[in-house]
Amino acid sequence: MPTYVYRCSETCDDFTEQHSMSSIPDESTCPECGHGARRVIGAPALGAGNSAAVRLQDATRSTADSPQVVSSVPGRRRRPTPVSANPLHRRLPRP
DSSP, rough: OOEEEEEEEOOOOOOOEEEESSSSOSEEOOOOTOEEEEEEEEOTTOOOOSHHHHHHHHHHHHHHOOOOOSSSSOOOOOOOOOOOGGGGGGGGGGO
């Protein structure tokens, strides 16, 4: 169920309530003082959980925000050119 944030008309702190999306009240009663409280826009709770999929999304998101930086270009290893043992190949032109 979605969580909604309400702000009291007095000086109380904001509070949250869960309601189904089909019945979202615009006003609620403050649990501290009992006055009316209006619904306000709150921050979305994205990525809440501790599953493997959420951890993977968090790791992917962190690499997009702050990628790893290398200090130098990695060296390139050359493969040794295969040498043929056939004596007829020795007469071929070399690149």
